[in-house]
Amino acid sequence: MNAWLHLARGPLFWTALVFMVLGLLRHLALTLWETARAYHRAGDKDIPVRRVLQDTGRWLFPLRHLGERWPYSLTTFAFHVGVILVPLFLAGHIELWRKGVGLSWPALPNAVSTVLTLVVIVAAFALVLERASARASRALGRFQDYALPLFIAVPFVSGLLVMHPVWNPFAADPTLLVHMLSADLLLFLVPLTKLSHMILLPLTQLVSELAWHFPPDAGSRVGVTLGKEGERI
Amino acid sequence: MATPTRYAYHVEAAALEMSDRPRRFLEAFAAILRHGSYNVALDAYARMSAKCGRCASSCQLYQSTGAPEDIPCHRSELLLRVYRRYFTQSGVLKARLFGGFTLTDAYIDEMAEAYYRCTACRRCKATCPLGMDHGLVTHLARWTLAEVGVIPRALLVSVREQLEGNTHNTSAIPLPALKDSCEFLSEELHDIYDVDIPYPFDVEGAEYVFFPAVSDFLMEADTLMGNAAVMHLTGASWTIGSHNYDGINYGLFYSDRMMERIVNQLVGEVHRLKGRKILVGECGHATRSAWYVPTFGGPDAPPVVNCLEYAYAMLEAGKIPLKAEKIPERVTYHDPCNIARVGRITEQPREILKAICSDYVEMTPNRTKNYCCGGGGGTVSIDEIRAFRTGPMGQRKATQIRDTGAELVVSPCANCKKQLRELCQDNDLGDVQVVGLHDLLLRVIDFGTNGNGGAAEDAALGAESSGSRGADPMPVTAAAVATPDAAGEEGEES
Ligand code: HEM
Ligand code: SF4
Ligand code: SF4
Numbered sequence: 171m172n173a174w175l176h177l178a179r180g181p182l183f184w185t186a187l188v189f190m191v192l193g194l195l196r197h198l199a200l201t202l203w204e205t206a207r208a209y210h211r212a213g214d215k216d217i218p219v220r221r222v223l224q225d226t227g228r229w230l231f232p233l234r235h236l237g238e239r240w241p242y243s244l245t246t247f248a249f250h251v252g253v254i255l256v257p258l259f260l261a262g263h264i265e266l267w268r269k270g271v272g273l274s275w276p277a278l279p280n281a282v283s284t285v286l287t288l289v290v291i292v293a294a295f296a297l298v299l300e301r302a303s304a305r306a307s308r309a310l311g312r313f314q315d316y317a318l319p320l321f322i323a324v325p326f327v328s329g330l331l332v333m334h335p336v337w338n339p340f341a342a343d344p345t346l347l348v349h350m351l352s353a354d355l356l357l358f359l360v361p362l363t364k365l366s367h368m369i370l371l372p373l374t375q376l377v378s379e380l381a382w383h384f385p386p387d388a389g390s391r392v393g394v395t396l397g398k399e400g401e402r403i
Numbered sequence: 404m405a406t407p408t409r410y411a412y413h414v415e416a417a418a419l420e421m422s423d424r425p426r427r428f429l430e431a432f433a434a435i436l437r438h439g440s441y442n443v444a445l446d447a448y449a450r451m452s453a454k455c456g457r458c459a460s461s462c463q464l465y466q467s468t469g470a471p472e473d474i475p476c477h478r479s480e481l482l483l484r485v486y487r488r489y490f491t492q493s494g495v496l497k498a499r500l501f502g503g504f505t506l507t508d509a510y511i512d513e514m515a516e517a518y519y520r521c522t523a524c525r526r527c528k529a530t531c532p533l534g535m536d537h538g539l540v541t542h543l544a545r546w547t548l549a550e551v552g553v554i555p556r557a558l559l560v561s562v563r564e565q566l567e568g569n570t571h572n573t574s575a576i577p578l579p580a581l582k583d584s585c586e587f588l589s590e591e592l593h594d595i596y597d598v599d600i601p602y603p604f605d606v607e608g609a610e611y612v613f614f615p616a617v618s619d620f621l622m623e624a625d626t627l628m629g630n631a632a633v634m635h636l637t638g639a640s641w642t643i644g645s646h647n648y649d650g651i652n653y654g655l656f657y658s659d660r661m662m663e664r665i666v667n668q669l670v671g672e673v674h675r676l677k678g679r680k681i682l683v684g685e686c687g688h689a690t691r692s693a694w695y696v697p698t699f700g701g702p703d704a705p706p707v708v709n710c711l712e713y714a715y716a717m718l719e720a721g722k723i724p725l726k727a728e729k730i731p732e733r734v735t736y737h738d739p740c741n742i743a744r745v746g747r748i749t750e751q752p753r754e755i756l757k758a759i760c761s762d763y764v765e766m767t768p769n770r771t772k773n774y775c776c777g778g779g780g781g782t783v784s785i786d787e788i789r790a791f792r793t794g795p796m797g798q799r800k801a802t803q804i805r806d807t808g809a810e811l812v813v814s815p816c817a818n819c820k821k822q823l824r825e826l827c828q829d830n831d832l833g834d835v836q837v838v839g840l841h842d843l844l845l846r847v848i849d850f851g852t853n854g855n856g857g858a859a860e861d862a863a864l865g866a867e868s869s870g871s872r873g874a875d876p877m878p879v880t881a882a883a884v885a886t887p888d889a890a891g892e893e894g895e896e897s
Binding site for chain 2: 171177197200201204205207208211212213214216218221224226229232237238239242303306307308309310311312316349362364366367370371373374377378380381382383384385386387388389390391392393395396398402403
């Protein structure tokens with residue numbers, strides 16, 4: 171068991187973390203590069219910066235903007251608060267970083283972390299239920315749209331049990347192992363799934379706007395490539 | 404020539420005979436991705452799409468059909484699936500290992516149907532947390548489909564005439580007929596308002612070269628008289644170019660390749676006349692296409708002004724004298740998506756209307772959140788889908804209009820006007836009149852003459868042009884386009 175724990179906490183964790191960070195950086199670099207290229211080639215470089223920034227900000231901090239399906243929006247919001255804060259600011263996690271690489275930063279009080287963790291767990295199940303209960307999202311939902319929230323809940327459920335052994339009906343070590351393995355796998359999945367939105371989202375409004383800023387000769391070049399320059403309409 | 408069987412809209416026979424479409428589609432898609440700038444957006448959408456369903460209820464079509472195929476994200480996924488499978492490394496790898504999705508003829512047909520069930524009005528974009536622009540995906544998908552021949556015939560014949568025909572305009576109006584038409588409008592202005600207002604042709608060095616939707620010359624007499632009156636009263640130097648007098652650009656609806664050529668043709672006419680600015684008439688998509696002049700026209704492209712912006716500025720400057728009496732009927736305003744969605748032209752028309760109407764009411768929602776008239780994205784020109792446009796696609800707009808209780812619906816757009824008229828006819832709103840903004844402005848302008856266009860004359864004018872208001876004008880146009888040579892010598896035949 172100890173060897174497993176060691177593996178999950180050490181090499182597996184670092185591999186997954188590096189994979190995630192590099193994967194996200196790759197997405198970011200490619201997107202920035204292509205965005206710059208699109209801007210460079212655009213015939214009309216007059217980008218409505220204000221509108222793009224407003225739209226971007228509106229969705230990065232979406233509380234003022236719940237829309238018709240406000241229960242769903244509130245659920246995602248609550249879910250995100252926990253999912254972002256707890257892994258980064260849990261006292262126990264920071265302690266591990268301090269021991270491991272000597273870095274440390276302020277932590278959330280454990281009581282707050284516990285509440286946020288409970289929120290994430292409830293919200294993850296609520297996301298799945300809300301998706302299944304609304305006609306449009308049910309029609310659209312793919313396997314991953316249901317599986318991801320549930321899978322994200324696994325490290326939170328197991329983490330909660332690790333923190334509060336009195337609530338834990340299972341043995342401590344297997345619970346910890348589940349926690350670490352699921353967290354490692356989750357990190358691994360981030361760049362490969364729609365979870366990559368955590369790095370790409372701030373760029374999406376800009377990217378959508380730029381797509382309308384055509385290169386001046388894109389049309390004629392496509393015509394040439396397809397051998398249609400001289401063709402009658 | 405047209406074979407109506409395959410899609411909801413007619414395409415030319417050649418399109419149905421094309422072989423090897425999946426390969427050609429992918430070649431075209433590859434070329435477009437390489438030369439255009441769509442790839443960044445597609446990549447982001449393909450990766451992130453949350454499939455949350457928020458966009459569904461913002462689309463007027465889904466609101467009335469509730470069909471899964473009509474969810475914006477579902478429609479966009481059709482093209483994104485092709486993109487993922489053939490143009491991303493992971494997609495190619497996955498296909499190699501596990502097989503799965505392959506582009507087929509039937510799939511192309513599914514896209515052909517789906518992307519013409521979206522008017523590319525872009526209303527849904529504002530509700531997507533991930534900023535997915537389904538109007539953009541529709542725009543791109545239609546271009547790619549066009550390269551395998553899938554183009555509604557109504558759009559194709561218009562563009563063919565505009566770029567390769569003798570008349571260089573989408574309604575195939577020959578120059579003599581156009582001049583007759585303008586002369587008639589001048590006479591009309593004289594008879595009703597006792598003013599002499601010319602339609603100047605080929606004035607070199609004019610400040611404004613005027614490009615309305617060319618169909619206005621046949622169908623929107625009042626709008627064009629209003630346009631001329633405003634230019635005349637404000638002492639503007641303006642002109643109509645005899646080589647190109649059509650602001651319509653259906654390239655925007657199905658092919659950037661055509662759009663580029665049409666914009667370049669328009670800029671060419673301005674340069675020929677040594678004009679300084681482009682003045683676009685009351686037409687949403689013509690205005691949005693003209694906003695692409697800086698894209699295609701290079702560094703010394705002429706600035707673009709929409710006639711509403713011009714009229715508003717002149718009204719503000721006190722250069723358009725108004726009578727004391729305002730328009731008494733209840734008036735509401737429909738925002739054309741192409742000028743309103745990004746908030747570029749929403750206030751100017753309202754300010755004008757508030758100044759000239761005594762009972763102006765808003766329909767809700769409006770401005771950047773307006774609902775499409777139901778005929779956007781060029782679908783209004785496709786007569787064979789009228790039942791769709793005025794049914795599921797237009798119902799929401801019909802309800803909005805009904806709720807205002809308005810007698811006059813103003814929309815400064817040739818496409819919206821045609822659609823709204825048909826919508827009112829088909830939805831028990833027969834008493835509602837759809838007009839342009841300059842039509843109303845003309846009614847209240849104080850020309851300082853005796854023939855001030857009293858009530859009786861207004862009524863006479865209304866009766867005279869009611870044929871064009873009520874009747875379905877496009878068959879005439881389509882016939883004219885189909886046989887350009889025989890196209891009526893008289894512009895007023897409709
Ligand atoms: C770092 C900044 C992040 C931002 C700005 C962000 C933003 C968003 C947005 C705008 C959505 C859109 C859909 C909705 O509201 O339902 C979304 C969905 C989602 N996000 Fe995030 N997110 C972030 C981080 C994360 C993280 C760290 C996770 C989990 C590891 C995560 C998991 C999810 C999931 C599972 C969904 C889909 C929810 C559903 O089923 O509808 N996000 N996110
Ligand atoms: S019709 Fe408008 S709202 Fe509906 S999907 Fe198309 S762009 Fe979106
Ligand atoms: S709102 Fe955006 S992510 Fe959600 S279903 Fe619609 S397009 Fe997809």
